[in-house]
Amino acid sequence: MPMLEVKHLVVEYPGPVRALDGLDLTLRRGEIVCLLGANGAGKTTLLKTLCGLVLPKEGEIRWETPNGQRPRLGVLLEGSRAFYWNLTGWENAAYFAALKGLPEDSLDEHLEELFQLVGLWEARNRLAGDYSSGMKKRLSLLIALLGKPDLLLLDEPTAGMDRVSVVEFEEYLHRIVQEEGIGILCATHLLSFAFTVASRMVYLEKGKLKDWEWSSLFGRHRRAVFLLAGEIPQKTAEQYKPYLQDFGQGRWQLEGATDDKTIFKALEELIVEQDLDLLQIYGVD
């Protein structure tokens, strides 16, 4: 049974602009759904509508939780202004924990766990305004994770993060999904991140969801380039030789025409079966 079911969601902004145009979506417990799409496709609007910041004109949002109530939501929206700059990281977390109604008796323990998790434990008593942009992002994430949410809504969570932090974050998402069984809906432009964490990817275009298709990713680009990291067995490397270039030290480039299905078959095999990391994707003319 899906924990979230969205039916025919319509959101209209003055203009009028149909930001969401009859959108349907389901999300199950333990699932990470990555939401891809161009700027202005409606990704942020969808997340804001789900968390109640935007009211839909039409449609239905149904939550399936054991008690039939709306699940505890953890929300990280784009931007790093989710806290008070004149308070420390710890003071911010404690303040928002109180607003979220978390019990005070176990709060210190919970906050310590989260600060360790996002790697801000050492900086917890520094003013949030003095944090670097990556640290601000991590503090925003920590606030989203307060109270162990049932459903995480993430909008460009890796923006501003360095590669090491992105990898740690990917591992963390996998862990909380496995351990806590939560659901995650994540809007991102970072395809390597989406490929690594997603159990399902959907593509948003003009306010409607489409099933994932490679063609929707590259638009007008005629060639696609993928940078990969990891070990490829000799046999597989031979199989995809015309497309693969070995950069050494476990770095590979996979390149081919966007209308050539082999390149995408190779990519899926390398990522899913050979467990390579996808570092970067871009389209070229």
Added chain:
Amino acid sequence: MNVQAVLKAEMRRVLVTQRRYWFSTLTNLIVFGVVSVGSWVALRKAFFKGEGIYAASAALLWPLVLAAFNTASGELKEDIKLGTIEQIYLSAPSVLRLLHLRSLVSFLESLAFTTPMLLIGGYYLGWATLGRWMVVQVVPLWMSLYGLGLVIAGLLLVYRRLGSLTNLLGMVVMALAVITLPTQGAWVWLRHLFPMVGASAMSGWPEGWWLRYVAAALYLFVGAWVFRRLEAKAKRLGLIGKY
């Protein structure tokens, strides 16, 4: 919403900020004291024909008026400016209730600021007079101005550019609070309907003074209702979180 926990968190936030920026807090206290004494002297000569009792209450009133009117709109304006408004909406089950609690904390904060002046005022005017003034004038004034402030806060969610007008409106309500109104005839009853006007008068117990509380509660109720309507409009237009 756990009212007690949120109230505590709000008080902690205010205290931490006041302590962290102690020099600014100290400066504000000094400025407050100087302006209060200065306005008492000036108002006494200019408007109250040497009646110190009116001028003293006017001098004590201004910080309370500003705090009451500005709490809701000022807090939201600050959150809109800082960009924390979305987080507030995501964390607090009801922003309106959060504003009520913030108003209470703000009232206590402004009382702490005015305490030295209130002590001087009480000594100078008499404790009974001061207490009566608080009951008859100050509390209904606070409630009604907070209600009007909620309307402004709601408008701010929809019309961001109104933010710069709130300071001007603050001056207007301050002026209205200290003007003197006739205390005879129909005015006695009429002024009960507008607890935010002419609240500097420190008279006895005017006839039907409790009506001020009824009127104040009405302003509060209407303010909350308008705020909710405008909040829903802001959500429909996708304006929450637009900086």
